[in-house]
Amino acid sequence: xxxxxxxxxxxxxxxxxxxxxxxxxxxxxxxxxxxxxxxxxxxxxxxxxxxxxxxxxxxxxxxxxxxxxxxxxxxxxxxxxxxxxxxxxxxxxxxxxxxxxxxxxxxxxxxxxxxxxxxxxxxxxxxxxxxxxxxxxxxxxxxxxxxxxxxxxxxxxxxxxxxxxxxxxxxxxxxxxxxxxxxxxxxxxxxxxxxxxxxxxxxxxxxxxxxxxxxxxxxxxxxxxxxxxxxxxxxxxxxxxxxxxxxxxxxxxxxxxxxxxxxxxxxxxxxxxxxxxxxxxxxxxxxxxxxxxxxxxxxxxxxxxxxxxxxxxxxxxxxxxxxxxxxxxxxxxxxxxxxxxxxxxxxxxxxxxxxxxxxxxxxxxxxxxxxxxxxxxxxxxxxxxxxxxxxxxxxxxxxxxxxxxxxxxxxxxxxxxxxxxxxxxxxxxxxxxxxxxxxxxxxxxxxxxxxxxxxxxxxxxxxxxxxxxxxxxxxxx
Numbered sequence: 455x456x457x458x459x460x461x462x463x464x465x466x467x468x469x470x471x472x473x474x475x476x477x478x479x480x481x482x483x484x485x486x487x488x489x490x491x492x493x494x495x496x497x498x499x500x501x502x503x504x505x506x507x508x509x510x511x512x513x514x515x516x517x518x519x520x521x522x523x524x525x526x527x528x529x530x531x532x533x534x535x536x537x538x539x540x541x542x543x544x545x546x547x548x549x550x551x552x553x554x555x556x557x558x559x560x561x562x563x564x565x566x567x568x569x570x571x572x573x574x575x576x577x578x579x580x581x582x583x584x585x586x587x588x589x590x591x592x593x594x595x596x597x598x599x600x601x602x603x604x605x606x607x608x609x610x611x612x613x614x615x616x617x618x619x620x621x622x623x624x625x626x627x628x629x630x631x632x633x634x635x636x637x638x639x640x641x642x643x644x645x646x647x648x649x650x651x652x653x654x655x656x657x658x659x660x661x662x663x664x665x666x667x668x669x670x671x672x673x674x675x676x677x678x679x680x681x682x683x684x685x686x687x688x689x690x691x692x693x694x695x696x697x698x699x700x701x702x703x704x705x706x707x708x709x710x711x712x713x714x715x716x717x718x719x720x721x722x723x724x725x726x727x728x729x730x731x732x733x734x735x736x737x738x739x740x741x742x743x744x745x746x747x748x749x750x751x752x753x754x755x756x757x758x759x760x761x762x763x764x765x766x767x768x769x770x771x772x773x774x775x776x777x778x779x780x781x782x783x784x785x786x787x788x789x790x791x792x793x794x795x796x797x798x799x800x801x802x803x804x805x806x807x808x809x810x811x812x813x814x815x816x817x818x819x820x821x822x823x824x825x826x827x828x829x830x831x832x833x834x835x836x837x838x839x840x841x842x843x844x845x846x847x848x849x850x851x852x853x854x855x856x857x858x859x860x861x862x863x864x865x866x867x868x869x870x871x872x873x874x875x876x877x878x879x880x881x882x883x884x885x886x887x888x889x890x891x892x893x894x895x896x897x898x899x900x901x902x903x904x905x906x907x908x909x910x911x912x913x914x915x916x917x918x919x920x921x922x923x924x925x926x927x928x929x930x931x
Contacts, residue, residue, distance in 0.1 A: 488783045491775070492523040493706065493892030500842045503915050503926045508842035511897035515704070516653050516820045516888035517846055519684055521768075522706040528771040529708070529764055538760055540732065554763050557770035558753070564773035565698055565715050566689035572718040574753045575711060575766050579680040580605040582699035582714035583647070585756055586676060587612070589724035594643040597634055597673070599627070600854040601654075601810065606647050606678040606699075607854070613645075620858045623811055624660040628667055635671035644673035650682030654852050654859070654886070656792075656820030657811050658682075665694045676716070680704050684890055685788060685818035687781045690716065702765060706891065707772040711765030714756075722751045730758035776891070784891050788819050791889055791898050795821055798902030804828075804909045808859040808884060819889040822850070824860065825909060830885045831924035836913040839926045841904040843897075846886040847924075856884055 490496075499507040512520055532553065537546035539554045558573045567573065576582045587609035590596070596610040599618045607617075616634055621627035631646060638644055646668040651658050661677055668675040674696040679688050683700040690698055697716030702709060726733040726749055733755050736748040749755050776784065796813075799805045804826040809815065825833055834847035849856045862882050887901060916927035 488787050490787070490894050491706075491779060491784075491891040493520040494523060494526055495520050496892065496894075502842060503839040503930070511841075511843045511900055513887045513889055513893070513897060513901055514844050514846050515684070515890045515893070516656075516681060516850075516886060518703045519706050519890055520892055521708045522772060522775050522892070524775045525707050525768050525771045529768050532767055533764070536764065539763055540754075550763050553767055554761065557766045560770040560773050561713055562715065564688075564777060565713075566687075566691050567715055568691055570718060571690065571716055572721060572753045573713060573715045574721065574756050575761060575769075576699075576714055576756075577710050577762075578605075578703070578712040579603075579678060579699045579701040580609075580712075582712050583676070583678065584609045585714055585727045586645075586697060586699070586720075588727060589720050589756075590645065591643040591720060591723070594645055595638050595673075596645050596647065597631065597638075598647045599630075600858065601652065602647065602649055602852065602855075603653050603678065603680070604851045604853070605680070606649060606676075607852075610645075610647070620810060620855060624663070624815075628660055628663045631664055632667045632671070635667065635673055638671070638673075640672060644668075644671070646673050646675040647678065648675065649678045649680075650688065651685065651818045651820070652810070652852075652855070653681045653820060654822050654850050654855050654884075655809050655811075656681070656817035656888070657809065657815045658686075658817060661693050661695065669694070674717070681818060681820060684776075686785060702769040702772065705769065705772045706775070707765070707768035709762060709765035709768055711762050711769050713769065718751075721753075721756060725749075726758060727756040728758040732761070733758035779891070788890065791893060791895070792817065792819055792821070794895070794898050795887060795889075795902060798898075799823060799905065802906055802909050805905065808856075810859070819893070820886065821888070822856075822859075822884045822886040824884050825905075828908075829924070830883045831919075832913070832917050833908060834885050835917050835924040835926065836908055836915070837901070837904055839917075840908075840914055841900060843901050843904055845901075846888070848883045850884075850886055857882070860884065 495512060498510045500510045501507050535546050535549055537550045539547065539551040562573050576585055583606050590613055594613050596613045596615045597618060598607055598610065598615065599620065601620045618630050618634055621630050648661065648664050649659055650661055665675045676697040676699065677695040679698050679700040682688055684705045688698060697714060699714050700712065702711040733749055734747050735750045738746050740746055799807055805823050808822045824830060830847045834845050837843040837845055860882065889898060915930050917924050918927045
């Protein structure tokens with residue numbers, strides 16, 4: 455069989471990538487170590503209720519990070535060559551297949567996977583962890599801290615689950631897990647699920663130590679790296695985790711794609727996540743009228759249907775862009791921004807920053823807080839309407855953790871988003887500011903100034919609750 459033709463769509467982004475790198479070099483230098491990476495929307499302006507417009511400060515990276523300009527350009531260069539993969543004989547189909555499979559290799563390299571590990575493409579972190587949940591061996595016990603995002607807290611409900619209380623130090627996290635594992639049936643399969651960086655506090659978890667504890671007790675471990683991978687390098691080998699899951703939309707890539715990477719045995723032994731074309735290797739009718747199916751044992755086993763080739767390529771492009779930018783520089787710059795935000799919030803007595811492990815704990819650019827005398831949804835709405843700053847308010851799809859940090863009763867009302875609470879009424883949720891590789895200093899400086907202004911002077915506008923969201927009223931205050 456002759457080799458597939460060369461792929462002009464794959465080569466084209468190389469020229470674009472060079473232009474993007476040059477643009478990044480000539481951008482205005484930041485006071486710290488490096489310029490922010492160019493992202494989509496960095497020049498978007500939004501109207502203010504008080505009049506005029508301002509450049510939008512996107513400080514909700516923990517929900518969805520803006521796409522890197524480099525990623526968008528790579529996708530645009532490939533788009534004219536888009537076609538279905540794996541089963542097409544045409545030039546574009548073969549080209550797209552090569553691009554899809556080479557993206558799998560890129561992601562494996564980005565994660566420093568072991569020989570034999572599989573990279574399965576999914577829709578998101580949530581989808582990845584649900585896939586793993588349905589692949590658990592019979593009788594598997596699952597151990598998960600109450601501090602997890604719902605994506606990693608909830609998929610295990612068909613298994614025997616032990617929910618662990620929130621630890622107050624990294625050491626306590628390891629000790630809590632060790633005690634729980636010591637009490638389990640040592641002969642059955644077990645899985646530990648843990649986050650790498652909290653989507654509420656930004657604090658880094660002792661993943662390597664937790665993995666060692668899991669393995670010492672015959673358990674496996676899956677890492678939810680949704681908040682970790684965009685900020686720090688993630689090495690499957692060094693952390694010694696069995697699987698890692700993350701989402702493209704938090705890794706500066708658009709579209710709905712995610713990754714589950716790690717050991718192949720449980721995935722190969724389980725039924726396909728979805729039954730359909732692509733997952734099936736051979737299908738034949740039986741004499742009795744039924745159907746016999748031979749399923750793939752590769753990653754394709756869990757990738758039924760036509761895959762999101764563009765989304766997968768976007769993830770691979772983001773992996774390359776972050777690797778080439780250098781995580782050392784990205785981490786140093788983010789520490790600079792974290793220090794700015796934390797120092798600014800510390801100067802406002804009414805602000806209380808939420809934390810499990812304390813002020814000195816290492817963290818990524820995710821900080822949640824409450825403001826005395828303010829409903830959190832009202833405060834977030836005023837940041838947007840009066841200052842052009844986008845943050846998140848609510849329970850951040852981590853209800854047990856936020857309620858623990860706020861000291862509220864588990865049965866108190868509240869939801870993943872704005873509550874039905876009037877401005878000024880005590881709320882049972884928090885405000886989250888999050889940032890990353892594309893955030894300029896001006897955005898965090900404006901945020902700190904806006905917090906000071908709102909606490910000192912109050913909102914300039916009236917706000918009301920509408921369909922669960924706090925929005926500006928028709929008239930100013």
